[in-house]
Each structure stands twice: as C-alpha cells, then as structure tokens.
Amino acid sequence: MVMLPDTDWRRRAGLDALVEALGGGDEARFVGGAVRDALLGLPVADIDIATRHDPEEVTRRLRRAGIKAVPTGIAHGTITAVIESGPVEVTTLRRDVSTDGRHAIVAFTDDWREDAARRDFTMNALYADPATSEVFDYFGGFADLNARHMRFIGDPLQRIAEDHLRILRFFRFLARFGDTPDAEGLAACAARANDLMALSRERIRDELLKLLVARDAVRVVGLMLDHAILTPVVPEIDREGLTRLTALAGAESAQGIAPDPIRRLAVTLAPGTAAAVGARLKLSNAERKRLEAATLGAGDEGPQALAYRVGSESACDRLLIAGADARFLDDFAIPVLPVSGGALVSRGLTRGPEVARTLRAIEDRWIAAGFPDDATAILDDELRQALSRASIA
Structure with a gap:
C-alpha cells in the first residue's frame, strides 16, 4: 500500500477543519499536484481536494463550519475554500459529457475512478485519504512517477482531442518530472501538433514559459524540435536556438542564476523575430521590451556600465546570453549621475x-x-x- 508522507503542508492552518467539514475518508481526498509532489519529496504550493459532494453541498458544509466559500468555477464544480493558510480548491468528482479541444462540459459523479479517468496523465491522477494517508491509484500513476515516465491516461489521441493544450503539458511535465516519454503519447502529440493552432495564444504562452524553466527544459525542447511540436505555433524556435539555449542554461547553472522564461525564450528565437513572437504570444508590454532587448548583445563597456544604461535585469539577460559573467552585478546599485x-x-x-x-x-x-x-x-x-x-x- 502506498502512503502519503507526513509533510509540512498537511499541517497548514485550517486544513484539518476543512477536511472535517467535507467528511474526509471516502467523501473528500487530496488530489493531483499536492499528492504527486509530496510523493516526490518536493515542496507543495497548491492544495486541491476532490469530493463526492456537489458544489451546493460543499458550500453548505463550508459555511456551516465557518469557512468562506467562493464559487470560482461553479460550472466545473469548483469551490474555493478560504482557510487561514490560504485558498484550497474543492472540486466535485466529474466526468466529461462533451469536449471541443478547448472547453469541456462536465457532469458530476460519485465515482472516484471515473473522475480519475478524465484527467490527463497518470502521475496527476493520484488521490490520498487525509485521515489514513492511503494513496489511491487507478491507472498506475505511482509506478510511472517512480520511473519518471510520462504517460497519458487511456488513449492519448482521445486525451488530446479533449484538450489540445495537453500536448504542451505532456512536454512540460516531462521536462519537470520525467525522464522518458511514453512512446504512444509522444507519437500522438506529434500527430496532432497542428491542433495547437486552435488554442488561445495566452494558453500557449503560459505553458511554453513554464516549460522553458523546467528542470530538463533543454533536452525536452530538443525532443519537441525533433517531432515538430512547436512548428505550428512558434516556428521561430529552431536548432540554432536550441544550441543557444544549451549555452545559456550552462551559464545560468555555472553562475548560480535562476533560469528566467523571458530570457530563455529570447535566446531560442531566430534573429529578428522577437517582436513578432512577443506580439503573437500576447506578452505584456514590459515582457516584449525585455524580450527584444535581450537579443541586442552585451556591448563592450562592461557589466556595470551595461546595467547603468539598460537596467540590471536586461543587463543580466544580455550578459548571460553572451556567455559573460553576470555576477559582477551582484550587489551593484545603479548610481545617479552627480551632474545635471x-x-x-x-x-x-x-x-x-x-x-x-x-x-x-x-x-x-x-x-x-x-x-x-x-x-x-x-x-x-x-x-x-x-x-x-x-x-x-
């Protein structure tokens, strides 16, 4: 039997009271990322709870317990419970009624396996009993998690047809948690890559930026290029860009500087394309300016002079991309010219x-x-x- 570790997040203020209000046991279980990350020994940021109760009953139970209930996604069965330590999403067990690749119409159910079956990847379909810590695994997710194996639940083509964004999520989770992609899933992503064109630019942007800073981003971007995954939506990321990304990742690691998604996106793009890509992905104005500035080179005045002229953030980007040492900017406060x-x-x-x-x-x-x-x-x-x-x- 697999058991959920006793980690700090399980003692967050108000969480026990929330679980008690929902009934616990067979009525409410931790699910998804919190369970996955706890089993991997990683910090847990967000807590999600799945429950057999419908949204109206969830709301009644929370209010009766004095817990604020916010209907943040009522059509999909999600109520946000606001407890002392922060928000927790509580979602009724669901099954898909219809999907169009972007949105789903759902019906509520009381069947845990049916709820698990509509999720994307096996490692994300793990549930845990808050009281006993027992982990419920309906599709071999724990074995895949241990093997760092990225695998869709059921037929990959069907999962992708339900939500095209799962193509990018497959590679993002592979870059973050996986070592090997399931061959059938990889083939399905390659076959349906053009489906990404039906998604909003914002959804593509959000997944891409998260992917670029994941643990194994360089290798996975290479895999995506091998299978032409990005060609329909960001064809400006090419082999030369992968070479530059490899060098940048090495410089960030050697200098102890955290990877940054805008910096990494900038270095992957073919020359002269940053403005077009920034607009297409609907980056903010500040992000677009930074993206374009990152491609302009470091110049020859020195790190601190560059920081004075363009700002510390942009200077760090340019220095790292140029293979120069950005640590000269540590503790450097940009001075003010003492002349007017x-x-x-x-x-x-x-x-x-x-x-x-x-x-x-x-x-x-x-x-x-x-x-x-x-x-x-x-x-x-x-x-x-x-x-x-x-x-x-």
Missing part, C-alpha cells in the same frame, strides 16, 4: 542642444571612470570644451 543640465547652465552654457551633448559626454566619461562620486573634474573639462565650441561658433 541645470548645473551646466548655471556655469554659463546656453540652454539647448549643447547642454544635452555636454551632459552625454560627461556621463560617458563618468561611466568609463567607474562612477566616481565626485565628477567635478570631468564636468570642468567638458564644460571648458563646450564653452570653447560656443565661442568659436
């Missing part, structure tokens, strides 16, 4: 283009000198030259 245009005018320079020109020259020399606190000597020299130019003119 007003100071130049007060010392005799006429307002206008010459002020801006002189200020830029002072700034360039101040950066090259290593950002000294006192820029008086630089100011005096540049001001003298500016006044000389003005007198000649």
Whole structure:
C-alpha cells in the first residue's frame, strides 16, 4: 500500500477543519499536484481536494463550519475554500459529457475512478485519504512517477482531442518530472501538433514559459524540435536556438542564476523575430521590451556600465546570453549621475542642444571612470570644451 508522507503542508492552518467539514475518508481526498509532489519529496504550493459532494453541498458544509466559500468555477464544480493558510480548491468528482479541444462540459459523479479517468496523465491522477494517508491509484500513476515516465491516461489521441493544450503539458511535465516519454503519447502529440493552432495564444504562452524553466527544459525542447511540436505555433524556435539555449542554461547553472522564461525564450528565437513572437504570444508590454532587448548583445563597456544604461535585469539577460559573467552585478546599485543640465547652465552654457551633448559626454566619461562620486573634474573639462565650441561658433 502506498502512503502519503507526513509533510509540512498537511499541517497548514485550517486544513484539518476543512477536511472535517467535507467528511474526509471516502467523501473528500487530496488530489493531483499536492499528492504527486509530496510523493516526490518536493515542496507543495497548491492544495486541491476532490469530493463526492456537489458544489451546493460543499458550500453548505463550508459555511456551516465557518469557512468562506467562493464559487470560482461553479460550472466545473469548483469551490474555493478560504482557510487561514490560504485558498484550497474543492472540486466535485466529474466526468466529461462533451469536449471541443478547448472547453469541456462536465457532469458530476460519485465515482472516484471515473473522475480519475478524465484527467490527463497518470502521475496527476493520484488521490490520498487525509485521515489514513492511503494513496489511491487507478491507472498506475505511482509506478510511472517512480520511473519518471510520462504517460497519458487511456488513449492519448482521445486525451488530446479533449484538450489540445495537453500536448504542451505532456512536454512540460516531462521536462519537470520525467525522464522518458511514453512512446504512444509522444507519437500522438506529434500527430496532432497542428491542433495547437486552435488554442488561445495566452494558453500557449503560459505553458511554453513554464516549460522553458523546467528542470530538463533543454533536452525536452530538443525532443519537441525533433517531432515538430512547436512548428505550428512558434516556428521561430529552431536548432540554432536550441544550441543557444544549451549555452545559456550552462551559464545560468555555472553562475548560480535562476533560469528566467523571458530570457530563455529570447535566446531560442531566430534573429529578428522577437517582436513578432512577443506580439503573437500576447506578452505584456514590459515582457516584449525585455524580450527584444535581450537579443541586442552585451556591448563592450562592461557589466556595470551595461546595467547603468539598460537596467540590471536586461543587463543580466544580455550578459548571460553572451556567455559573460553576470555576477559582477551582484550587489551593484545603479548610481545617479552627480551632474545635471541645470548645473551646466548655471556655469554659463546656453540652454539647448549643447547642454544635452555636454551632459552625454560627461556621463560617458563618468561611466568609463567607474562612477566616481565626485565628477567635478570631468564636468570642468567638458564644460571648458563646450564653452570653447560656443565661442568659436
């Protein structure tokens, strides 16, 4: 018998009261990511509970126990229980009535196996009794989890037809948890890759960005290229991009810098395509600017000068992509130029283009000198030259 480990998340404030309100045992069980991650010894962020009770009964039980109930996904049977330690999603057991690859119409059921059968992958269809810790496994998910084997529940083509996003989820979970993909599932993803074109750009973006920072992202992106998975939606990610991603991942690891999805996306894209991809994936304006900036190179002024000119985040991106050491930015606070245009005018320079020109020259020399606190000597020299130019003119 497989047992759920006694981990910290199970002692979160208010969780026992929530389980008691729902009845526990055969009425409510932990499900999905919390069970999977606990069995892997990983930190658990979100807790989900599956229950035989319909949403109305869940709401009644929670309110009777003094627990706030928010109907966040009532059409799909989900009530969010707000307890002291944070929200917990409580979802009624379901079966699919109809699907169109993007949305599903569901009916409620009291059959645990039927609920498990509509889930995507075997490792995500594990349930645990909150009281006894017994794990319920209807489709061999625990064995797959131990073997790090990514496998769809049932017929992969049917699972993909129900929700096309499962193609990208298959590879994201493989990159995060798996070592080997199920051959039948991989073949189904390759055969139905064009189905991704029916999805919203936002859903594609969210899965892709999560995938790019997963544990084994480099290998899995290579696998996706081998099977033309990304071609229908992000054809700009190519073999050269994979080579750059490999180098970037190595630099991040060597320097102890956490992987970043925008930085990694930037390095995978063919030159000149960042703007188009950012728009297609509906990145925020800030993310689009960062994506494009990451492709511009690190220049030759040095890490801190680059950070001063473009900001620490963008400088880190460019340095890592260039294979340079971004650790020079550790604890570097971007300084403020200790000279203003007003100071130049007060010392005799006429307002206008010459002020801006002189200020830029002072700034360039101040950066090259290593950002000294006192820029008086630089100011005096540049001001003298500016006044000389003005007198000649």
